[in-house]
Amino acid sequence: MLETIEKWVIDNGPVWAALVATIFTWISTAAGAGLVFFFKKMHRGLLDGMLGFTGGVMVAASFWSLLAPSIEMSEKYYPDYPWMPAAVGFMSGAIFLFILDKSLPHLHINFREGESEGVKTQLHKSWLLVLAITLHNIPEGLAVGVLFGAASLGLEDASVSAAIALAMGIAIQNFPEGFAVAMPLRRTGMSRWRSFYYGQLSAVVEPIAGVVGALSVIYMQSILPFALAFAAGAMIFVVVEEVIPETQRDKYTDIAVLGFIGGFIVMMILDVAFG
Template identity: 75%
Template sequence: MQQLEQFLREIGPVYSALIATTFTWSVTALGASLVFFFKTMHRSVLDAMLGFTGGVMVAASFWSLLAPSIEQSEKLFPSVPWMPAAVGFLLGSLFIYFLDKFTPHLHINFGENESEGMKTQWHKTTLLLLAITLHNIPEGLAVGVLFGAATISGGDHLLSAAITLAIGIGIQNFPEGFAVAMPLRRHGVSRWKSFWYGQLSAIVEPVAGVLGAVAVIYLQPVLPFALAFAAGAMIYVVVEEVIPETQRDKYTDVSVLGFICGFVVMMILDVALG
């Protein structure tokens, strides 16, 4: 771990964020590749995977993002240490809210008549891809912001937290890749196209990661706001997208257990490594 931290410190936050988010994208691709070996997936498995994803994102939002945001705020804004975290969290939520309202997309377990955003005649596959892309923007942004924060603060704990967050996002991206590719396959899309769209859904993460790192580096006073912004964006995705998708069948208990497992795994990673 120390050697990895030293390497990432030497190459700088932008390249670190790029490497970390490329890793999270590649794990998504690995999960999507399971479509070559399985033709169908039981709905309970999909719900458990989505629940796990939500648990990881909620735990990461607090331990990896909100807690460091409040810690930084206590130094920069000692009289109102709660303000940057609160404002950033609200702005992050509103950012995804407006993207959700204006970007045409369709959640995994929803029918074609339940598409959201602006009305369009786009194919269902495209709408599914856009939904997962919206989901992945906050994840890449969170990793990039945290690597940028580690550089600004110079603290080893933030760099460890950034690495831990990348690992956690990567872990939850594996089932997510499978959860994206398999429904496409079930709707008649070929294995290669299902895999392609499954991995493509996470290609936005390296872009968001680099932008997040650059923004924090050049706008240092917004650091605590940026950390909370990423947290707010992730929580919005969980509540608006991930949880509703797991509650549309009879396997709600399975999805809740998946959520709890994801939360515990990310909590352990963050406390043990961060």
């Protein structure tokens, strides 16, 4: 099965592969959001555990799928300063998300409406929640696209199987993420269809970011180590600034931590097994 997918990726190119992979992660988000058709309430401990799982996947992916290949490539291309591309790229990704975080109006899950961040706006709470998860999904889409772009160049440190493993990991954590967006909206009295619509909408940005990431490394190969680290820095910023605080607002912090560890292990196994 994996060999068939790898052949398809090679035959169709990294841009199509990144697009299909991120559409798959989008569908996973929609599937999670679709649980609102079956449930109206969700236990807060389950929500925090799901969010913790999301954070664990993102941290593991940041290292094994992005930072480690960036450092290995840097040792070949920049032997005198092998730390430089990873450090500069990582910081740039964090600063990029910092700017988006301060500019884009959004509301973290589990936060009250008066605690919204970014520029002041009159947007409804539902849109603010969607925009918050959209911030999560931008670096995820970029990461998948950059890794598929790197694999297309035939580099030893970035294989197609590693890109597939990353896409699988992102899809796995997107399922509870879609659920985590849609259920709070449903709990406020919003209809099932509208809750589902807003829940899946948060991942629409992933295919766009994936294509941008793939194109950037194909046409600017010299930036590849920087691009991988950039995606890692953006993901870590999201985890520390948004995902972890979202899980620390109630009495289920231990469940969130266990979820984080579980997500980390799942992504680590995927990357080591396939990468």
